[in-house]
Amino acid sequence: ADQEGELRRALRRGELELHYQPRLCLESGRIVGLEALVRWLHPERGLLGPDAFIPMAEESGLIVPLGYWVIARALRDLQSLHEGGADSLHMAINLSFRQFQDSQLLPTLNRLIEERGIDPHWLEFELTETAVMRRSEQVQSAMHALGELGVRFSLDDFGTGFSSFVHLSSLPITLLKIDKSFVAGMAVRPGKSQLVQAMVGLAHNLDLDVVAEGVETTEQLELLRQFGAQQVQGYLVSQPLPLAELLHFMSAER
Ligand code: G
Ligand code: G
Ligand code: MN
Ligand code: NA
Numbered sequence: 093a094d095q096e097g098e099l100r101r102a103l104r105r106g107e108l109e110l111h112y113q114p115r116l117c118l119e120s121g122r123i124v125g126l127e128a129l130v131r132w133l134h135p136e137r138g139l140l141g142p143d144a145f146i147p148m149a150e151e152s153g154l155i156v157p158l159g160y161w162v163i164a165r166a167l168r169d170l171q172s173l174h175e176g177g178a179d180s181l182h183m184a185i186n187l188s189f190r191q192f193q194d195s196q197l198l199p200t201l202n203r204l205i206e207e208r209g210i211d212p213h214w215l216e217f218e219l220t221e222t223a224v225m226r227r228s229e230q231v232q233s234a235m236h237a238l239g240e241l242g243v244r245f246s247l248d249d250f251g252t253g254f255s256s257f258v259h260l261s262s263l264p265i266t267l268l269k270i271d272k273s274f275v276a277g278m279a280v281r282p283g284k285s286q287l288v289q290a291m292v293g294l295a296h297n298l299d300l301d302v303v304a305e306g307v308e309t310t311e312q313l314e315l316l317r318q319f320g321a322q323q324v325q326g327y328l329v330s331q332p333l334p335l336a337e338l339l340h341f342m343s344a345e346r
Pocket of ligand 3: 127186218248
């Protein structure tokens with residue numbers, strides 16, 4: 093089938109959804125942020141994860157309008173969470189390289205931030221190592237302009253790409269997200285946990301906070317705490333949840 097046309101229609105018909113995965117702060121024991129993760133509620137194939145359509149969206153350029161839909165929805169939901177009393181939650185949104193090449197990114201973000209009355213410092217954009225390492229002038233200047241607004245950036249899937257630390261330190265990145273593939277082996281193989289410990293140390297030397305992804309067990313959480321990671325995300329805390337379920341989860345938290 094023509095998947096591109098199908099996704100284009102899905103966007104128009106409102107078949108996309110965002111699920112939100114909570115992030116736990118290890119020091120306070122509180123939920124301090126959310127990561128927005130897109131899903132496609134396909135009329136025939138059911139709920140599809142991003143791996144089923146994001147690569148195609150990136151290749152076709154559809155990631156640009158899709159990405160604007162994601163940002164608009166995430167800001168709308170963040171506004172309602174803040175108004176509902178969860179007023180110190182951060183929102184992390186994944187951004188593809190292609191979205192940075194679009195000249196409307198800055199003006200659109202500015203407009204949405206204004207419309208929703210959200211202080212930009214509650215916003216974080218997650219970029220992959222591969223996107224950051226392209227060293228594009230456009231990406232750098234957009235990052236710096238957004239950084240001036242107060243928006244933060246994190247490096248997603250850290251450890252799976254090839255970051256040059258010289259390059260990293262020239263970008264306004266404040267957070268490293270350790271990829272779940274590293275967390276997965278931690279309590280099983282000592283070598284893996286030493287690797288994670290070294291990654292946390294490296295992040296701290298670069299003055300970056302650490303979020304560990306894919307945390308599924310209390311053993312992993314305790315090791316990460318010992319190593320000094322600031323936040324964890326993973327099934328141990330919660331799966332990504334639709335907004336209604338997230339609200340329920342957050343009210344049980346308090
Ligand atoms: O939801 P899931 O855990 O399967 O997410 C897999 C990956 O899909 C995420 O790590 C992220 O890189 C990507 N992804 C999820 N939502 C978005 C989105 O809104 N935009 C972009 N560009 N990537 C996303
Ligand atoms: O942005 P990124 O591709 O890293 O998104 C995280 C992905 O990992 C999402 O697809 C999410 O559904 C998934 N995920 C989140 N928590 C866990 C977890 O604890 N274990 C595993 N295996 N996957 C997770
Ligand atoms: Mn991510
Ligand atoms: Na990731």
